[in-house]
Each structure stands twice: as C-alpha cells, then as structure tokens.
Amino acid sequence: MSNALFLLGCPESPVQTAIALYLANGLKRDSIDVTVAGTRSAIALLKVSDPEGNYVRKTVDLDSCIENLAEKKVDFDLCFVFVRNDAGISYLSTLSSISDAKLFAIVFGSDADALASMIDFECERIVYKTSHNPVPLKKRIDRVMKWDA
Template identity: 50%
Template structure:
C-alpha cells in the first residue's frame, strides 16, 4: 500500500476581502462545500476579521480546512514556496481588484474574481487582466451571487 502512487489532490485558494459586505462569509462556506464535494482541497486566506468570521461560523470545521493570513499567503506564493490549482478572489472594492490582479501575476492558478456588493459593476469594469469574472449585485442576500457561481460551476471546470 505504501508504495502505491497517490493522486495529487487539486487545491483551491479562496482570497477573502474585507468582511464588511455580509454575503462573503456565506458564499465562502458554500464554495468551500462545493469544492470539497468535487474533490478539491480548499484553503482560505484573509485578514484576521475575515478569517475569524469564517472559523466562528464553522466551529466543528465541517467545511473550513486550512486558514492562513493573507499577507503570508501572498509571500508564500511570491516566493514560489506554494501555489494552487484554482484561486477565487472575493472582490467588492478596489483592494479586492488589486488582490485579484496580484494573484493573477504571482500564481499559476486558474483565476476567478467573485465580484459582488453595491458597486459590483464599477469594480468588474476595473478587471482588465485574464480571469473568469463571476459578478452579481449581492450585499445582504447571497442568492444572486450563488446563482452566478452555480452557472459557472467552477468546481467542475
């Protein structure tokens, strides 16, 4: 058994933005669930507040696996110490676009920008780098963004 080659599990990085828009945590948990069911290993990177919201929402860690600090994740990927197969960046402000562009430049992952919030069209227009944009006006109710994600089904791509 020990000598049997094991298939490498695909990995996905979820880059969380500022948690001030309520849908982020719910959508992150939903996406983690879908990715896990599809056989991918999700890893979350965010600032302290965004990460803590997710961990507190899933105390028994049924969904959330590895969680790392956002600056540390950028450092690890920049230094080529770690990379992922897919990367989902949560975008609802200019900083989110900036992080998405950064991930596109430093990572070899297939990049998805999840754009939401009150001004989602304004933010989506700023994305002029290669990535799949999944956008919906979702602030308090996550369903419009969930629907947009389901249409793309990035866990199956």
C-alpha cells in the same frame, strides 16, 4: 485539479462569508482541498460559522499567503478572489501576476459592476451587485462551476 485558494477581502459585507462557505462545500464535494486566506476578522467569521471545520479546514494569514505565492513556495490549481472594493481589485491583479492558478473573481457589493469593468486580464468573472443576499451570487457560482446541472 486538487486544491483551491480563497482570498477573502474586507468582511464588511455578509455575502462574503456565506459564499465562501457555500463554495468550500461544493469544492469539497468535488474532492478539491480548500485553503482560505484573509484578514483576522474574515477568518474569524468563517471559523465561528464553521466551528468544526466541516467546510474549511485550512486557513492562512493573508500577508503570509501573498509572501508564499510571491516567493513561489506554494501555488494552487484554482484561486477565488473576493472583490468588493478597489483593494480587492488590487489583490486580484496581484494574484494574476504571482500565481499560475486558474483565477476566479467573485465581485459583489454596491460597486460590483464598476469593479468588474476594471478587470482587464484573463479570469472567470462571477459578478452580482449585492451586499446582503447571497442567493443571486450563489446561482452564478452554480452556473460557472456547473453545479446547476
């Protein structure tokens, strides 16, 4: 495995940026190349937090990313979709349809459990009901990625 895509959702919850940077750091340590797709605001939050690109070097506009995946111009080994609302489930389902990547759903926010229950296809679920504190979600990521050994 050599590359991974993060598909960021609405950046309203501060957990998203923190977890994206944490996850990017861990994957970089595992020699996995990370590309992040998101809205302009979601990407700006990452770039301001990581101005020298120590964790995330490659970013792409969300719509362009979907277009390139749908047209089979690009694909990834791993894909992490950040889900905190119904739109996030729609993006996750879309990735399940248009990509062959191993899919991870990072589900958070106040509706995390309800959203996770809507996932009826194969993917790794990382779920915790939090909007502000990233630590519980980080622990679940460590477990799934086997970074807690």
